[in-house]
Amino acid sequence: MKLKRANLLLVCCVFLIPACNLPGGNAPQTPDLALTVTAQALLLQTGTALPVETATPALTSTPTLTATPGIPTVMVSQDTNCRTGPGVQFDLVSSLLIGQSAEIVGKNTTTNYWIIRTPGGSGTCWLWGQYATVSGNIAALPEIA
Numbered sequence: 001m002k003l004k005r006a007n008l009l010l011v012c013c014v015f016l017i018p019a020c021n022l023p024g025g026n027a028p029q030t031p032d033l034a035l036t037v038t039a040q041a042l043l044l045q046t047g048t049a050l051p052v053e054t055a056t057p058a059l060t061s062t063p064t065l066t067a068t069p070g071i072p073t074v075m076v077s078q079d080t081n082c083r084t085g086p087g088v089q090f091d092l093v094s095s096l097l098i099g100q101s102a103e104i105v106g107k108n109t110t111t112n113y114w115i116i117r118t119p120g121g122s123g124t125c126w127l128w129g130q131y132a133t134v135s136g137n138i139a140a141l142p143e144i145a
Contacts, residue, residue: 072104072136074114074127082125086113093125094118102127104134106144115144 079097083090086108096102096119105124106115112129 070136072134072138072141073101074104074116074132074134075099075101076127076131077133078131080128080131082116082118082127084125086111086126090126093123094121096127104136104138104141107138107141108144110145 074096076096076098079095081092082094082096083092096116100119102116102119104114104116107113108115108126114127114129114132114134115124116127117123118125
C-alpha cells in the first residue's frame with residue numbers, strides 16, 4: 001500500500017510540476033495610472049525638469065586663407081603712356097597697354113602718378129593713375145615727389 005501511495009504521489013508530481021510552467025496567456029501589465037500621476041506630481045513639486053532634447057551645434061567651416069599679393073601691380077583700362085616724370089611735359093619712355101601689368105615701385109598721390117618698372121625694358125617710368133587699377137598692398141610704397 002505504501003508503494004501505491006508513493007507511486008501515486010510520484011505520478012501526481014510528474015504532472016503537476018510541469019503544469020506550473022505551461023505557457024499561457026499572461027495578462028498584459030498596464031502601468032498603474034495612480035503611480036504615474038503621483039510620480040509626475042512629485043517631479044513638479046521638486047522643481048526637477050523633465051529631460052529635453054537639445055540640438056547639437058552644427059559644425060562651421062573653417063575659413064580658408066587666401067594669399068595677398070606681396071608685390072603691388074597696376075593694369076590700365078586704356079593704353080597709357082609712361083614718362084620720365086609726372087606730366088605730359090616729360091619725355092615718353094614706354095606705354096602700358098590694356099591687359100598688361102607692371103610692378104609698382106613708388107607713388108605720388110599729389111599728382112596721381114604711379115612709378116612702375118618700365119614694361120619690356122629696364123628702369124622706371126611714371127604712369128598716370130587716371131586709367132589705372134591697382135592690386136596688392138600699396139601702403140609700404142615710398143612717396144616720391
